[in-house]
Amino acid sequence: MQLLPMSFRPSACILVVALAVSACTGAGQPAASGAPSAQGQPVAGGTVTIPIGADPTLNPWSPNAFVESLFINRVIFEGLTKPGKDLAPAPDLATSWTIAPDGLSWTFKLRDGVKWTDGKPFSADDVAFTFNDIVLKKELGAQNAASYAAVKSVTVVDPTTVRFDLSRKFAALASFLAYNSGIVPKHVLSADPLKTTSFNKGTPVSTGPFKVEKYTSGQSVSLVRNDSYFGPKPYLDKVVFTVVPDPNTQIAQALSGDLTIMILDNKAAVDRVKNASGLTVVSRPLVQYYWLALNQTDSRFTDVRVRQAFVHAIDRKAIIKSVELGYGQVANSPITPALKAYFDPSLSEKYPYDPPKAKELLAAAGWTPGANGVLQKDGKPFQFTMDVGQRGVLEPVNALIQQDLKNVGVIADLNTMEWNAYIQKDVVRRDYTATVNWWTYPSDPDVFPYYHSSAAGKGFNIPGYQDPKLDDLLVQGQSASDLEQRKAVYKQLQAYTSETLPYLFLWYPQEIDVLSSSLQGVPELGLRDAVQYIGEWWLAKK
Amino acid sequence: MVVFASALTFFFVNLAPGGPASVMRFDVSAEQREALIHRMGLDRPVPERYVEWLAAAVRGDLGSSLLTDEPVAQRIGERLPNTLALAGSALLLSVGAGIPIGVVQALRRGRAVDHVLSLLSAVGLAVPVFWLGIVLILVFAVSLHVLPSAGVTGVASDSLGDRLAHLVLPAVALATTILPTIVRFVRSSTIEVLDEDYIRTATSKGLSPRTVITRHALRNALIPVVSAIGALVPRLLGGTVVTEAVFGWPGMGRLALEAAQGRDYPLVTGLTVVVAAIAVAASLAVDLAYTRIDPRIRLT
Numbered sequence: 001m002q003l004l005p006m007s008f009r010p011s012a013c014i015l016v017v018a019l020a021v022s023a024c025t026g027a028g029q030p031a032a033s034g035a036p037s038a039q040g041q042p043v044a045g046g047t048v049t050i051p052i053g054a055d056p057t058l059n060p061w062s063p064n065a066f067v068e069s070l071f072i073n074r075v076i077f078e079g080l081t082k083p084g085k086d087l088a089p090a091p092d093l094a095t096s097w098t099i100a101p102d103g104l105s106w107t108f109k110l111r112d113g114v115k116w117t118d119g120k121p122f123s124a125d126d127v128a129f130t131f132n133d134i135v136l137k138k139e140l141g142a143q144n145a146a147s148y149a150a151v152k153s154v155t156v157v158d159p160t161t162v163r164f165d166l167s168r169k170f171a172a173l174a175s176f177l178a179y180n181s182g183i184v185p186k187h188v189l190s191a192d193p194l195k196t197t198s199f200n201k202g203t204p205v206s207t208g209p210f211k212v213e214k215y216t217s218g219q220s221v222s223l224v225r226n227d228s229y230f231g232p233k234p235y236l237d238k239v240v241f242t243v244v245p246d247p248n249t250q251i252a253q254a255l256s257g258d259l260t261i262m263i264l265d266n267k268a269a270v271d272r273v274k275n276a277s278g279l280t281v282v283s284r285p286l287v288q289y290y291w292l293a294l295n296q297t298d299s300r301f302t303d304v305r306v307r308q309a310f311v312h313a314i315d316r317k318a319i320i321k322s323v324e325l326g327y328g329q330v331a332n333s334p335i336t337p338a339l340k341a342y343f344d345p346s347l348s349e350k351y352p353y354d355p356p357k358a359k360e361l362l363a364a365a366g367w368t369p370g371a372n373g374v375l376q377k378d379g380k381p382f383q384f385t386m387d388v389g390q391r392g393v394l395e396p397v398n399a400l401i402q403q404d405l406k407n408v409g410v411i412a413d414l415n416t417m418e419w420n421a422y423i424q425k426d427v428v429r430r431d432y433t434a435t436v437n438w439w440t441y442p443s444d445p446d447v448f449p450y451y452h453s454s455a456a457g458k459g460f461n462i463p464g465y466q467d468p469k470l471d472d473l474l475v476q477g478q479s480a481s482d483l484e485q486r487k488a489v490y491k492q493l494q495a496y497t498s499e500t501l502p503y504l505f506l507w508y509p510q511e512i513d514v515l516s517s518s519l520q521g522v523p524e525l526g527l528r529d530a531v532q533y534i535g536e537w538w539l540a541k542k
Numbered sequence: 543m544v545v546f547a548s549a550l551t552f553f554f555v556n557l558a559p560g561g562p563a564s565v566m567r568f569d570v571s572a573e574q575r576e577a578l579i580h581r582m583g584l585d586r587p588v589p590e591r592y593v594e595w596l597a598a599a600v601r602g603d604l605g606s607s608l609l610t611d612e613p614v615a616q617r618i619g620e621r622l623p624n625t626l627a628l629a630g631s632a633l634l635l636s637v638g639a640g641i642p643i644g645v646v647q648a649l650r651r652g653r654a655v656d657h658v659l660s661l662l663s664a665v666g667l668a669v670p671v672f673w674l675g676i677v678l679i680l681v682f683a684v685s686l687h688v689l690p691s692a693g694v695t696g697v698a699s700d701s702l703g704d705r706l707a708h709l710v711l712p713a714v715a716l717a718t719t720i721l722p723t724i725v726r727f728v729r730s731s732t733i734e735v736l737d738e739d740y741i742r743t744a745t746s747k748g749l750s751p752r753t754v755i756t757r758h759a760l761r762n763a764l765i766p767v768v769s770a771i772g773a774l775v776p777r778l779l780g781g782t783v784v785t786e787a788v789f790g791w792p793g794m795g796r797l798a799l800e801a802a803q804g805r806d807y808p809l810v811t812g813l814t815v816v817v818a819a820i821a822v823a824a825s826l827a828v829d830l831a832y833t834r835i836d837p838r839i840r841l842t
Contacts, residue, residue, distance in 0.1 A: 246787050252680055
């Protein structure tokens, strides 16, 4: 069960991980059926208040729809599918879908009788417009467009049927459609799909269970129940997103009872919040992993023994304990434990923290201790710069890694940079040697964009790792037709990536959510996924 | 002056490493990035863009925000009143409290009261606003439940009283950025004036101490203080950046922070122009105030 008791000790969980991995993995997962966590019968009424860090952009495809926009866009807009409580794609605006035998076209049957909040009917035209005129229009630079590189076009078959034609097999399509891919209204946005500010910063026309009542820049966005929503009537009357940029102020607001639910980014505050009355603290799995990328254009890092040595040298459990207060698991592949159907827990002890082993592997790769203990090869010391982006936990993590590497004779100099400048240097220009960061991806094991050799140097393949065998596995995963076949391919892919280490996998973080004890019916998912079930949330009367 | 500030800002923000946040995202593909840069016109040379911006700006058009596509003037217009309300109350608070405190310290120079107040203002100077802000929220909103924690209005209410209640904590926090400086100025200039001959004359004329202080001493002591306040206005506006972030106050300071982090070039430039104009206006106001307080100064 995911609802952790107040006495939950993260350090205890770490111990359990070390002893019996599967047991703790089980404890960190939501129940498959999403069993209701609440006692009693749901009651209608009330307002839920959720903090966001900045003004949102209410259009899922706008390049300016940053993380603060995700919450609201996932509540008001709906995709053809949405993430099920087991994170597998579930019906939303589409009720069913079929795949042609050649795997190159998918036909989606749309829900009948859905209305936009302005009363106009929703139809296949809106779906075709969203994809053909926004996502697939390269010159618009729509957000998330890269996820649909395999889609050629979307055709209206009849008002309640659309067909996606693909250039290659793409087994993850239904999962990707559940991820920030809300359908937007053609009749409102056809003039300017991404820059209509009365929509993006006002009261957009939408189909979800709530609709925007008022957008007050810099202060809040309030949503009210959408009475023309096709699904069951939500229990809540209103959902208010308040703009609170400072994370410490968010915590203070939760303590003073001004917020109903929030993500606790600063895990150091977890004890203070746990001891407060009226608040419940829960941990949730995320589809996210932290990694250390070693630029493959640097010949020192193309030797797999060096990469393996680094993973042995880095005390990942200590990192989890120190920066995540135990809310996380050691990672050894890109498939996270949140993807229960695919995750292979047998790999979790593959690289124990073992500095002597690291030194052995480095020696085998030709790196031997020189003067003052620093490793060297051909007279050159093993020294390089790690770029550190100023965001989240990256700064302390880099300091810990630097220390661990130093212990095996490798000198990493840290170069800390403001986030925006960091992205330009390390991601856009790929002008870096080593850097730590994380990936968050749709709830599907298709990690093609981050690992395929075609994405090296310019796409999301940050280390620039190129390996025909890995490419082959990635394509097989996209071509597999049924779940069992996909599971088999991605099990192989996990084993292979944990051996070859295209990225050095660090850890799978968990999210800590703080919620008012009166809030019930929230599924055991990360908050950004749980808001897609906001119709089931309710507030117990005090 | 203002044009100079705009040119400097325009070139510097464009020179800063990075680019608009929509482009400098981790999860944006190279193809998407190129399309966006082209759409925003950022593939054109900076001088060309500046000339275009300036030509529009003199007609009152500050361009559109790269992050929201809304006109810059509109975005600033939405936020300016909030910042003026916050900075104005903080200024009133620090002047209102700073003058009496400074005078008391001057009159009780070297005594316990003076030492305690000096220590307090040293602490006030040293305490960072973001820390003080959080402490104020924890004490008055979380523990005592007497004041709201953040924002300009409550979720449900929007009355004047509610707005004033929301203003108290951020105004107090912001006031501490300049209050100690004002106190020190008032103290030292009052001490100086108290040693002047005309004060001794006034006292020996048999005037009551109160009259001596208010009519003679304070009037002269305030002259350097007024010019100090003029110089403190930019510091006050700088302080709004942190204060507004801590208290979720939708003002220009927070907007400036977001604009700078997101490399929203037109918005950063527009904000600088407005702030430069305010600073110029403040120093003009100080010059005018001089002529009222000190009849020796005349505008000719």
